[in-house]
Amino acid sequence: MAHVTVKGLVIRETDFGEADRYITVLTAELGKIEVLCRGIRRKKGRLANAVGLFCYSEFTLFSGRRYTLSDAEIDTQFWGITGNIEQYALCCYFAELVNMAADADSDVSGLLPMFLRALYALDRQKRPVQTVKAAFELRLASELGFSPDLTGCAVCGAAQCEAWSLLLENGALVCSGCRKRVGGTYYDMPQGVLDAMRYILSCDGKRLFAFAVNAQTAEQLGLICERYLLYHLDVHCTTLDFYHSLFQMQ
Ligand SMILES: [Zn+2]
Structure with a gap:
Protein backbone atom coordinates (compact mmCIF):
# COMPACT_ATOMS: atom_id res chain seq x y z
CA MET A 1 0.00 0.00 0.00
CA ALA A 2 1.23 3.47 -0.83
CA HIS A 3 1.66 6.19 1.75
CA VAL A 4 0.22 9.64 1.23
CA THR A 5 0.79 12.72 3.39
CA VAL A 6 -1.85 15.42 3.41
CA LYS A 7 -2.94 18.31 5.61
CA GLY A 8 -6.60 18.59 6.48
CA LEU A 9 -9.32 19.63 8.89
CA VAL A 10 -11.40 16.97 10.68
CA ILE A 11 -15.04 17.89 10.10
CA ARG A 12 -16.83 14.74 11.23
CA GLU A 13 -16.20 11.62 13.27
CA THR A 14 -18.24 8.43 13.22
CA ASP A 15 -17.54 5.69 15.75
CA PHE A 16 -18.04 2.05 14.91
CA GLY A 17 -16.97 -1.30 16.30
CA GLU A 18 -15.36 -1.40 19.72
CA ALA A 19 -12.65 1.19 19.26
CA ASP A 20 -12.60 2.26 15.61
CA ARG A 21 -13.64 5.53 14.05
CA TYR A 22 -14.09 7.02 10.62
CA ILE A 23 -13.12 10.67 10.31
CA THR A 24 -14.09 12.97 7.46
CA VAL A 25 -11.20 15.25 6.54
CA LEU A 26 -11.36 18.34 4.35
CA THR A 27 -8.09 18.73 2.46
CA ALA A 28 -6.74 21.12 -0.15
CA GLU A 29 -5.16 18.43 -2.34
CA LEU A 30 -7.68 15.59 -2.16
CA GLY A 31 -10.94 17.41 -1.39
CA LYS A 32 -13.07 15.62 1.19
CA ILE A 33 -11.82 12.18 2.24
CA GLU A 34 -12.90 9.48 4.69
CA VAL A 35 -10.15 8.00 6.85
CA LEU A 36 -10.37 4.80 8.88
CA CYS A 37 -8.70 5.14 12.29
CA ARG A 38 -8.33 1.65 13.74
CA GLY A 39 -8.37 1.39 17.53
CA ILE A 40 -8.24 5.17 17.92
CA ARG A 41 -10.80 5.30 20.72
CA ARG A 42 -8.48 3.27 22.96
CA LYS A 43 -5.63 5.69 22.32
CA LYS A 44 -4.83 8.84 24.24
CA GLY A 45 -2.32 11.60 23.75
CA ARG A 46 -0.73 12.97 20.60
CA LEU A 47 -2.34 10.80 17.94
CA ALA A 48 -5.84 10.88 19.46
CA ASN A 49 -5.65 14.69 19.72
CA ALA A 50 -4.44 15.06 16.14
CA VAL A 51 -7.50 13.29 14.71
CA GLY A 52 -10.01 15.11 16.95
CA LEU A 53 -12.94 17.09 15.61
CA PHE A 54 -11.98 20.55 14.25
CA CYS A 55 -8.28 19.76 14.48
CA TYR A 56 -6.10 20.77 11.52
CA SER A 57 -3.38 18.16 11.19
CA GLU A 58 -0.90 16.58 8.84
CA PHE A 59 -2.02 13.04 8.18
CA THR A 60 0.08 10.14 6.98
CA LEU A 61 -2.29 7.65 5.39
CA PHE A 62 -2.18 4.24 3.80
CA SER A 63 -3.82 4.66 0.44
CA GLY A 64 -5.50 1.54 -0.87
CA ARG A 65 -9.15 0.87 -1.53
CA ARG A 66 -9.68 3.43 1.22
CA TYR A 67 -7.56 5.72 3.37
CA THR A 68 -6.36 4.28 6.67
CA LEU A 69 -4.59 6.33 9.33
CA SER A 70 -0.91 5.63 9.85
CA ASP A 71 0.11 8.76 11.77
CA ALA A 72 -0.95 12.36 12.38
CA GLU A 73 0.68 15.52 13.71
CA ILE A 74 -1.27 18.54 14.90
CA ASP A 75 -0.77 21.69 12.87
CA THR A 76 -3.38 23.92 14.54
CA GLN A 77 -5.82 23.07 17.29
CA PHE A 78 -8.80 25.18 18.26
CA TRP A 79 -9.12 24.16 21.88
CA GLY A 80 -11.69 26.76 22.81
ZN1 LIG B 1 -36.13 49.30 -9.69
Missing part, protein backbone atom coordinates in the same frame (compact mmCIF):
# COMPACT_ATOMS: atom_id res chain seq x y z
CA ILE A 81 -14.30 25.55 20.30
CA THR A 82 -15.10 22.30 22.07
CA GLY A 83 -15.43 24.12 25.39
CA ASN A 84 -17.91 26.71 24.11
CA ILE A 85 -21.30 25.20 23.29
CA GLU A 86 -22.42 28.00 20.94
CA GLN A 87 -19.16 27.98 18.99
CA TYR A 88 -19.15 24.19 18.91
CA ALA A 89 -22.75 24.01 17.66
CA LEU A 90 -21.99 26.61 15.00
CA CYS A 91 -18.93 24.70 13.78
CA CYS A 92 -20.97 21.47 13.62
CA TYR A 93 -23.40 23.37 11.36
CA PHE A 94 -20.53 24.64 9.20
CA ALA A 95 -19.24 21.07 9.00
CA GLU A 96 -22.64 19.78 7.86
CA LEU A 97 -22.83 22.50 5.19
CA VAL A 98 -19.30 21.86 3.94
CA ASN A 99 -19.87 18.12 3.97
CA MET A 100 -22.93 18.54 1.75
CA ALA A 101 -21.22 21.06 -0.52
CA ALA A 102 -18.27 18.72 -1.04
CA ASP A 103 -20.66 15.86 -1.89
CA ALA A 104 -22.23 17.99 -4.59
CA ASP A 105 -19.02 17.63 -6.59
CA SER A 106 -18.52 21.36 -6.97
CA ASP A 107 -15.16 23.10 -6.64
CA VAL A 108 -14.55 23.03 -2.89
CA SER A 109 -11.01 24.42 -2.83
CA GLY A 110 -12.20 27.64 -1.18
CA LEU A 111 -14.00 25.86 1.65
CA LEU A 112 -10.98 24.70 3.67
CA PRO A 113 -9.38 28.15 4.09
CA MET A 114 -12.81 29.64 4.86
CA PHE A 115 -13.53 27.03 7.54
CA LEU A 116 -10.07 27.50 9.10
CA ARG A 117 -10.55 31.27 9.20
CA ALA A 118 -13.96 30.84 10.83
CA LEU A 119 -12.42 28.62 13.53
CA TYR A 120 -9.67 31.19 14.04
CA ALA A 121 -12.17 34.07 14.22
CA LEU A 122 -14.23 32.26 16.85
CA ASP A 123 -11.49 30.66 18.94
CA ARG A 124 -8.65 33.18 18.80
CA GLN A 125 -10.33 36.47 17.97
CA LYS A 126 -13.56 35.84 19.89
CA ARG A 127 -15.69 37.23 17.07
CA PRO A 128 -19.45 36.98 17.76
CA VAL A 129 -21.08 33.75 16.58
CA GLN A 130 -23.93 35.64 14.87
CA THR A 131 -21.75 37.57 12.44
CA VAL A 132 -19.33 34.69 11.82
CA LYS A 133 -22.35 32.53 10.95
CA ALA A 134 -23.83 35.10 8.57
CA ALA A 135 -20.52 35.76 6.80
CA PHE A 136 -19.85 32.04 6.41
CA GLU A 137 -23.32 31.37 5.00
CA LEU A 138 -23.32 34.17 2.47
CA ARG A 139 -19.76 33.57 1.31
CA LEU A 140 -20.51 29.85 1.00
CA ALA A 141 -23.50 30.68 -1.20
CA SER A 142 -21.14 32.72 -3.35
CA GLU A 143 -18.50 29.94 -3.43
CA LEU A 144 -21.16 27.51 -4.61
CA GLY A 145 -22.20 29.78 -7.45
CA PHE A 146 -25.40 31.44 -6.30
CA SER A 147 -24.21 34.79 -5.03
CA PRO A 148 -26.89 37.48 -4.86
CA ASP A 149 -26.30 40.45 -7.16
CA LEU A 150 -26.25 43.54 -4.96
CA THR A 151 -25.01 46.13 -7.44
CA GLY A 152 -28.34 47.89 -8.02
CA CYS A 153 -31.98 47.29 -8.88
CA ALA A 154 -32.16 44.19 -11.06
CA VAL A 155 -35.36 45.45 -12.71
CA CYS A 156 -34.85 49.16 -13.49
CA GLY A 157 -31.11 49.51 -12.88
CA ALA A 158 -31.45 52.17 -10.16
CA ALA A 159 -28.27 52.58 -8.10
CA GLN A 160 -29.90 54.49 -5.23
CA CYS A 161 -33.01 53.66 -3.24
CA GLU A 162 -34.44 54.52 0.17
CA ALA A 163 -35.74 50.99 0.82
CA TRP A 164 -34.05 48.09 -0.94
CA SER A 165 -35.40 44.54 -0.92
CA LEU A 166 -33.75 41.21 -1.70
CA LEU A 167 -35.70 38.75 -3.82
CA LEU A 168 -35.03 35.35 -2.27
CA GLU A 169 -35.64 33.21 -5.33
CA ASN A 170 -32.95 34.71 -7.56
CA GLY A 171 -30.84 36.88 -5.25
CA ALA A 172 -31.80 40.08 -7.03
CA LEU A 173 -31.74 43.48 -5.36
CA VAL A 174 -34.98 45.32 -6.12
CA CYS A 175 -35.91 48.97 -5.48
CA SER A 176 -39.12 49.95 -3.71
CA GLY A 177 -40.81 51.02 -6.95
CA CYS A 178 -40.10 47.74 -8.74
CA ARG A 179 -40.95 45.58 -5.72
CA LYS A 180 -44.62 46.48 -6.20
CA ARG A 181 -44.51 45.14 -9.75
CA VAL A 182 -42.49 41.93 -9.32
CA GLY A 183 -43.81 39.05 -7.23
CA GLY A 184 -41.72 36.81 -4.99
CA THR A 185 -40.42 36.37 -1.45
CA TYR A 186 -38.80 39.60 -0.32
CA TYR A 187 -36.57 40.57 2.58
CA ASP A 188 -36.21 44.21 3.56
CA MET A 189 -32.61 45.31 3.18
CA PRO A 190 -31.74 48.23 5.46
CA GLN A 191 -28.55 50.03 4.39
CA GLY A 192 -26.49 48.49 7.20
CA VAL A 193 -27.45 44.97 6.09
CA LEU A 194 -26.77 45.78 2.43
CA ASP A 195 -23.36 47.24 3.28
CA ALA A 196 -22.45 44.18 5.37
CA MET A 197 -23.55 41.77 2.62
CA ARG A 198 -21.58 43.69 -0.01
CA TYR A 199 -18.54 43.52 2.26
CA ILE A 200 -18.93 39.76 2.83
CA LEU A 201 -19.22 39.08 -0.90
CA SER A 202 -16.38 41.30 -2.07
CA CYS A 203 -13.72 41.35 0.68
CA ASP A 204 -10.46 39.42 0.62
CA GLY A 205 -11.10 36.01 2.19
CA LYS A 206 -8.57 36.82 4.91
CA ARG A 207 -10.82 39.68 6.08
CA LEU A 208 -14.12 37.78 5.82
CA PHE A 209 -14.91 37.82 9.53
CA ALA A 210 -13.26 41.16 10.32
CA PHE A 211 -16.31 43.39 10.43
CA ALA A 212 -18.69 44.61 13.09
CA VAL A 213 -22.36 45.60 12.95
CA ASN A 214 -24.84 46.71 15.60
CA ALA A 215 -27.17 44.22 17.27
CA GLN A 216 -30.20 45.03 15.11
CA THR A 217 -28.22 44.73 11.87
CA ALA A 218 -26.62 41.49 13.09
CA GLU A 219 -30.07 40.00 13.67
CA GLN A 220 -31.43 41.04 10.25
CA LEU A 221 -28.22 40.00 8.49
CA GLY A 222 -28.29 36.63 10.24
CA LEU A 223 -31.86 35.91 9.19
CA ILE A 224 -31.34 36.86 5.54
CA CYS A 225 -28.04 35.01 5.08
CA GLU A 226 -29.41 31.83 6.65
CA ARG A 227 -32.66 31.83 4.66
CA TYR A 228 -30.85 32.69 1.45
CA LEU A 229 -28.27 29.91 1.73
CA LEU A 230 -30.69 27.20 2.82
CA TYR A 231 -33.22 28.12 0.14
CA HIS A 232 -30.59 27.80 -2.59
CA LEU A 233 -28.96 24.68 -1.14
CA ASP A 234 -32.47 23.25 -0.67
CA VAL A 235 -31.49 21.44 2.52
CA HIS A 236 -32.50 21.12 6.14
CA CYS A 237 -29.64 20.99 8.65
CA THR A 238 -30.28 19.22 11.96
CA THR A 239 -27.15 20.88 13.36
CA LEU A 240 -28.77 24.26 12.70
CA ASP A 241 -31.84 23.24 14.74
CA PHE A 242 -29.51 22.45 17.62
CA TYR A 243 -27.68 25.77 17.24
CA HIS A 244 -30.97 27.70 17.36
CA SER A 245 -32.21 25.68 20.34
CA LEU A 246 -29.32 27.07 22.40
CA PHE A 247 -30.61 30.60 21.97
CA GLN A 248 -34.24 29.68 22.58
CA MET A 249 -33.29 28.30 26.00
CA GLN A 250 -31.72 31.58 27.09
